[in-house]
Amino acid sequence: MRTLRTLLAAAPLVLAACGGGDAEVAPPTTPAAPRTAPPATAAAPAPPAKTYDGLARAELNRRAARLNLPLFWAADADGDKSVDPNEVVTLAFYPTAVQWVDAGKFTPAFDEAYARLTRDVAPAGLAANEAERRSLVAQDLDQGTPTLIRSDMSSLSADEKAFVKHIYSATRLIDTLYATQRGNAGLDAQIPADDTASQSLFRRNWGPRCLAPKTEKNPACSAIPGAPKVPVDVYPKDLQKDPKFCEALEKGPNAKKLMSPFVVVRAAADGKPGKDGKPVLEAVPYSDAYRAPMLAISEELKAAASTLGEKESALKAYVLAAAQSFLDNNWTPADEAWSKMTATNSKFYLRIAADETYWEPCAQKAGFHVTFARINPESLKWQEKFTPVQQEMEKALAAHIGGPYKERKVTFHLPDFIDIVWNAGDDRNALGATIGQSLPNWGPVTADGRGRTVAMNNLYTSPDTLAVRRKQAESLLVKESMSAYVDDANPGLLGTILHELTHNLGPAHEYKTPGGKTDAQAFGGGLASMMEELKAQSGALYFTEFSRKHGIVDDELAKRSYADSVVWAFGHISRGMYTETGGRKAYSQLAAIQIGFLMDEKAITFDADATAANGTDKGAFSIHFDKLVPAIDKLMKKVGTLKATGDKASAEALAKRYVDGTVVPQKVIAERVLRFPGASFVYAFDL
Numbered sequence: 264m265r266t267l268r269t270l271l272a273a274a275p276l277v278l279a280a281c282g283g284g285d286a287e288v289a290p291p292t293t294p295a296a297p298r299t300a301p302p303a304t305a306a307a308p309a310p311p312a313k314t315y316d317g318l319a320r321a322e323l324n325r326r327a328a329r330l331n332l333p334l335f336w337a338a339d340a341d342g343d344k345s346v347d348p349n350e351v352v353t354l355a356f357y358p359t360a361v362q363w364v365d366a367g368k369f370t371p372a373f374d375e376a377y378a379r380l381t382r383d384v385a386p387a388g389l390a391a392n393e394a395e396r397r398s399l400v401a402q403d404l405d406q407g408t409p410t411l412i413r414s415d416m417s418s419l420s421a422d423e424k425a426f427v428k429h430i431y432s433a434t435r436l437i438d439t440l441y442a443t444q445r446g447n448a449g450l451d452a453q454i455p456a457d458d459t460a461s462q463s464l465f466r467r468n469w470g471p472r473c474l475a476p477k478t479e480k481n482p483a484c485s486a487i488p489g490a491p492k493v494p495v496d497v498y499p500k501d502l503q504k505d506p507k508f509c510e511a512l513e514k515g516p517n518a519k520k521l522m523s524p525f526v527v528v529r530a531a532a533d534g535k536p537g538k539d540g541k542p543v544l545e546a547v548p549y550s551d552a553y554r555a556p557m558l559a560i561s562e563e564l565k566a567a568a569s570t571l572g573e574k575e576s577a578l579k580a581y582v583l584a585a586a587q588s589f590l591d592n593n594w595t596p597a598d599e600a601w602s603k604m605t606a607t608n609s610k611f612y613l614r615i616a617a618d619e620t621y622w623e624p625c626a627q628k629a630g631f632h633v634t635f636a637r638i639n640p641e642s643l644k645w646q647e648k649f650t651p652v653q654q655e656m657e658k659a660l661a662a663h664i665g666g667p668y669k670e671r672k673v674t675f676h677l678p679d680f681i682d683i684v685w686n687a688g689d690d691r692n693a694l695g696a697t698i699g700q701s702l703p704n705w706g707p708v709t710a711d712g713r714g715r716t717v718a719m720n721n722l723y724t725s726p727d728t729l730a731v732r733r734k735q736a737e738s739l740l741v742k743e744s745m746s747a748y749v750d751d752a753n754p755g756l757l758g759t760i761l762h763e764l765t766h767n768l769g770p771a772h773e774y775k776t777p778g779g780k781t782d783a784q785a786f787g788g789g790l791a792s793m794m795e796e797l798k799a800q801s802g803a804l805y806f807t808e809f810s811r812k813h814g815i816v817d818d819e820l821a822k823r824s825y826a827d828s829v830v831w832a833f834g835h836i837s838r839g840m841y842t843e844t845g846g847r848k849a850y851s852q853l854a855a856i857q858i859g860f861l862m863d864e865k866a867i868t869f870d871a872d873a874t875a876a877n878g879t880d881k882g883a884f885s886i887h888f889d890k891l892v893p894a895i896d897k898l899m900k901k902v903g904t905l906k907a908t909g910d911k912a913s914a915e916a917l918a919k920r921y922v923d924g925t926v927v928p929q930k931v932i933a934e935r936v937l938r939f940p941g942a943s944f945v946y947a948f949d950l
Contacts, residue, residue, distance in 0.1 A: 355945075410944050414946075430635055580600045615633045632689035660899075
């Protein structure tokens with residue numbers, strides 16, 4: 264709120280002297296100067312109050328991203344369309360940490376930053392190709408709307424705050440380690456010093472490549488002039504010059520050792536070639552290849568554990584076990600300790616490890632990451648619903664798939680709901696974020712069905728995000744189908760829960776085909792990852808009807824969840840099927856397969872003449888809810904059978920029809936979804 268201060272000048276005061284009687288008159292004297300008050304002096308006008316209303320909130324945040332500033336205008340709380348000190352936050356995971364507010368007032372640093380934001384002047388005198396490169400970088404950044412995840416932890420105890428600080432320090436080290444895995448170490452020095460947008464893109468995208476859908480395939484779009492291709496660090500650089508090096512490694516005689524998830528591939532130290540004249544390759548454990556950063560992370564974890572008391576004994580056991588795993592590369596003890604944590608024995612959720620493999624071209628090596636969150640007690644309600652039927656779910660899926668798969672005993676944790684505080688390393692994506700996860704991916708905990716499953720409860724819930732998603736849905740669905748879509752988190756949350764549950768059911772990562780092969784060995788890394796995610800998302804659809812029949816959800820929520828899953832699939836299809844280097848995008852491909860299969864079964868149809876629910880777009884999809892369940896049953900059986908048998912040829916044929924074929928109008932979907940920028944999550948926390 265602004266106040267106007269009015270200054271009033273004082274009026275001159277005049278004194279009158281009175282005399283009387285017959286008193287002797289004094290002789291005249293030189294008259295004194297008349298006594299008058301000095302003239303009023305007008306006060307100097309107050310300097311005009313600084314205003315910060317030159318940019319709309321979304322535009323300010325967009326420009327801050329271009330300038331690589333850790334600044335975010337969280338909300339226009341008072342609706343005055345002007346930035347106020349209580350409305351801005353300093354973002355984490357930026358190169359600098361700037362204090363924008365002090366004692367309730369903006370600092371000079373904010374004034375300087377705001378002046379830069381309002382200028383937004385592009386440098387002059389650039390060569391044409393450099394100007395084009397910078398323009399493409401800006402376009403890539405602009406396809407992600409900065410979306411804040413802010414956590415207030417000011418009510419934590421002093422010990423808990425100390426714990427958070429140590430975990431944050433370990434997290435920053437994980438970021439550096441993951442950047443090294445990706446081959447980014449030192450590359451930022453090649454970015455022009457005045458090119459803040461490219462510096463921001465390099466930070467956001469984990470390297471120089473453009474990753475947004477409209478720019479990722481443009482070879483000129485790069486944070487570094489010349490658009491160098493960056494080989495990952497987990498394989499020899501020379502080896503990666505061959506576009507089929509992954510297949511060669513997977514077929515090699517020592518493939519099992521070289522493609523283990525927790526090793527890097529290096530040329531033998533003696534440099535001598537093998538009998539075939541090619542370099543001899545060896546597997547080097549992460550703890551040897553990355554000894555210094557892993558030692559530093561271990562020390563921070565030990566310090567974090569020292570702050571925890573008896574109330575957090577389960578968390579303390581995990582943090583200490585993880586600290587040891589970073590030293591010896593044996594992740595099983597940490598997984599064992601982690602599996603014993605639940606929504607009832609800790610207020611925090613922490614996973615600090617190397618887990619997912621989608622980040623690298625062969626989809627075999629585990630990427631380092633951190634997920635740090637707070638447990639949301641709402642998860643207990645869903646656990647009460649699904650815990651009694653988890654074995655029945657496995658039994659139903661095994662019977663539905665049929666031989667050679669057979670029912671096994673499952674004992675995994677039901678999903679914990681977590682409120683993300685921050686994601687880091689392989690978890691912090693340039694665009695979007697993981698909304699559910701089941702870990703670990705390997706080892707005894709996974710084989711015995713004792714892993715943990717979580718659903719991220721506080722992502723994609725902001726009013727801005729929900730409004731954009733509705734507009735995307737209305738541009739693709741007819742009005743009748745749109746009636747089942749709601750601006751509510753529960754339908755999508757149900758799909759996430761069932762997706763993650765299905766990762767633990769049926770033929771999962773540790774399952775071996777009758778020929779003795781795991782899915783990675785049967786399909787190869789990229790295809791294996793896609794097929795596992797396809798199984799899980801098909802399970803999300805398949806178990807919706809199971810949940811309805813068992814009274815876990817009602818008819819309305821089931822129908823809404825189907826509609827939400829279709830819109831979810833549209834979103835991933837819009838991102839394209841392959842990476843810039845030709846790798847499979849697991850979620851995009853599974854989404855295309857699902858929509859295409861359901862179209863073949865007439866459960867979803869596309870009419871080029873139909874009017875979309877927004878009343879303007881021509882060509883729209885209809886969801887035929889009465890045909891969905893039998894079509895989904897058929898899809899689940901097919902996918903489950905392919906996984907159980909390791910039938911690579913049929914899996915590739917499935918992808919060829921729906922991913923590479925014309926069944927799904929992918930261009931229509933992409934054009935309408937990509938009218939709106941996606942979420943690029945940024946993080947802030949208060950201690």
